[in-house]
């Protein structure tokens with residue numbers, strides 16, 4: 001499942017490839033991924049010129065001169081820039097461009113392709129309630145978000161309305177780098193814990209952004225990301241030695257999810 005590093009990379013790739021290009025045709029295979037009827041979606045975006053592509057958490061924001069195209073891959077998928085004779089086997093939407101290329105969007109299961117008119121982004125509920133981009137949050141911002149909050153730190157970090165972009169792939173290493181147990185109560189965090197957590201969020205996400213995302217995802221040209229298993233510190237490394245203290249990495253149940261931790265480095 002793509003998380004902030006992968007979606008950040010896809011948005012940058014799309015921005016580099018598509019700004020200035022015009023959408024000439026749209027094909028929708030999965031109408032239920034849209035927020036408006038198919039004909040309305042197509043009428044709104046055909047002839048639109050792309051002016052910029054960014055992301056907030058796992059959402060891709062494509063700005064055009066006719067409004068916004070918002071994409072979310074849900075549980076996973078691929079966004080690929082191809083030509084019509086190279087179309088991938090599976091796709092849910094196709095956007096043809098005036099340079100002869102086609103953006104193919106596939107959701108493995110279910111995703112979102114939403115049209116939002118110019119100036120109405122704040123009324124798009126699914127993105128309006130997102131917290132700040134995890135990578136753009138500094139220590140002061142994190143401190144502010146955590147003030148007065150209760151509950152477990154892991155659940156807090158995974159909740160996209162608090163901060164956007166952290167999911168189950170990167171959370172384990174972020175908490176390890178912060179030396180925090182996933183079940184640590186927020187109201188027991190001290191300033192130094194928050195300082196470490198702020199650094200850990202960056203240290204846990206930025207290397208993957210720099211390497212084009214995780215190895216199990218592909219970029220818009222079909223190339224695998226360069227962030228490999230060797231780059232992961234404790235996540236999914238049950239039974240292996242902790243890179244810091246050599247204690248065994250264990251898998252524990254934390255609510256409805258599992259966590260990978262070093263029980264000595266992350267005792268509390």
Ligand SMILES: [Zn+2]
Pocket residue numbers: 242243244245246247262263264265266
């Ligand atoms: Zn350790």
